[in-house]
Amino acid sequence: MNDAVWAIVPAAGRGSRFGGDRPKQYLEVAGRTLLEHALDALLVHPRVAGAVVALSADDAYWPGEAARQGKPVLACVGGGERADSVLAALDALPADVGDSSLVLVHDAARPNLRLDDLDRLIAAAGAHADGAILAAPVRDTLKRAAADGGIASTEPRESLWRAMTPQAFRRGPLASALRAARGDGVVVTDEAMAIERLGGRPRLVEGREDNLKVTTPADHALVEFLLARGDRGASERST
Template sequence: MAAANGIWAVIPAAGRGTRFGGDIPKQYLEVAGRPLIAHALDALLAHPAIAGAVVALAADDARWPGWTLLHGKPLLRCQGGGERADSVLAALRAIPAHVDGGGLVLVHDAARPNLRGGDIDRLVAAAAQHGDGALLAAPVRDTLKRADEQGRVAGTEPRERLWRALTPQAFRRDALVAALESARAAGVVVTDEAMAMERVGAKPLLVEGREDNLKVTTPADLALARYLLSQ
């Protein structure tokens, strides 16, 4: 699928990364000599299916390098919001007007630096055939425990048919905008784009992705990302 098909990517990167700790927003932490967000953008814009990308940044972001072109493709920026969904919505609205609103858009985490082209291939192919969109995900393989209020085991949860949601997630742009606007109007904070689509009755397709497409959330994740990207 060529870039001329107009598939754009959006990257919400307005967060402070407070769960990680430290003064540097986690998307700017360095791995293999480059910030996490640079690796994420490289993976997307190096792929032939992607025509361009929009990054949603905090209003006071002084660390953004000012990139406007990557792999010969446009890289735009916009002002994000307080929640992930606000940033995604702002980025979707910042995609150039000539891009077909019924076309696919990919939403990817800025702190997922180890995305592989094969996963993008499978995701785009699945979403193109499935009207409700698709998302990369990984089946839950660990045994799951439910805790009580004292932190003791209250039970074991069945893991069959449970998946961990990853990114990118791929949906038709106009449908995703409408779903995010609906959630906002209802006062619902959605934690990923698939959740917004589910609220309006969609059933996105789960596409098994690589387990090493990790999101850097803790210092241990950062150490693992450094190892993976050094290989």
Template sequence: MIWAVIPAAGRGTRFGGPLPKQYMEIAGRPLLGHALDALFADPRVDGAMVALAADDDRWPGWTSLHGRPVLSCVGGGERADSVLAALQALPADVGDDALILVHDAARPNLHALDLQRLIDAASADADGAILAAPVRDTLKRADAGADAGADVRILATQPRDHLWRALTPQAFRRGDLTAALLRARADDVAVTDEAMAMERTGARPRLVEGREDNLKVTTPADLALAEFLLSRRGQARGKR
């Protein structure tokens, strides 16, 4: 069994404006809807659980998409809290061995082949797997001015060998991921993604190289790029 979990309780403060970024629209559909569409493009995904803010009044009330169930629950203040709430709210028949795909609500341009390869890899690996992309740009470490909001200078150039950017979905067994997130909470460790929680338990998740255009919308410029990418995909499908 495979279920998707989407943490969507965030406010999107870096994006700006009163509308949470997961509800920003492209082609008349919110980013969250595009994210769900992308996940359900694989017929092996049985359903989705979306973690929402307690006061979310913009949730469209979806109960199914593409013939599969879409459920919702109340998330938390941080990503890990929302993912954990969603895991605990899954239906009783979703066992500890079920594969869970955690995907960003504002990451609308997931390609079907990447998803297929991720599911295949995670299904065959007890430690799970994540989509990721090798770091290709030169990395610079900033000096203390970056924290002070003052004049920012280069402190050093960081080697990029063996560095990857974590993308989503990230795929792990329900029982393992739940235990990892509970352990991080008990240890008062703020994990920034699911793989980090799993790493703390000794797991070594597999890296599955994904497309660079699987971008997360964080700024208005990202939204414009995502709109362009999705329109190109739509045009390509129309020419087939």
């Protein structure tokens, strides 16, 4: 297997749940956009050779940069669903990225990725045929809601994890799994779900809880606090 790892960042979404006049991945935190932080956190890793960013066709904010951290950054047009954008980015990878090469998929609005988490994820994915994902055990008590807004039941939290990104898989199996889901009319909410549908069992790699995805203004404020105090994880080495 090629030792080089490429990163994919689906960034074609509008961030409608966040609101505002621009896609959330272009919000600035600590002097850079969320997308820039996410790219830097990936590209600073010595095994990561480059990145492909999947953008909406009418993206007016992408700066058109061809490199970050001294490594290539490619862009392609994504699709209406996350899986469509990831597939487009997989197709846009350089020709020397083979089907057995590891590919990382990372959220554009998840800026506080730690280098040690990324190290452990790449090692786990390289050791397991079905890949691996960063995740965190569920620590809160879970309640199932009834239709009237009351509590229907308390759910056991043992063995439950929250999926995060990056998620790491080999290029060929990931592309096949995403195409199979699309062909079956299934909208997968993350890449691991596509692999699972075909019988795969990706490994869970426990990651830091502060690897936050910015979804609401409160998330934005928390990430701004974390990054402003220098708690930047891998991205603190950025140029």
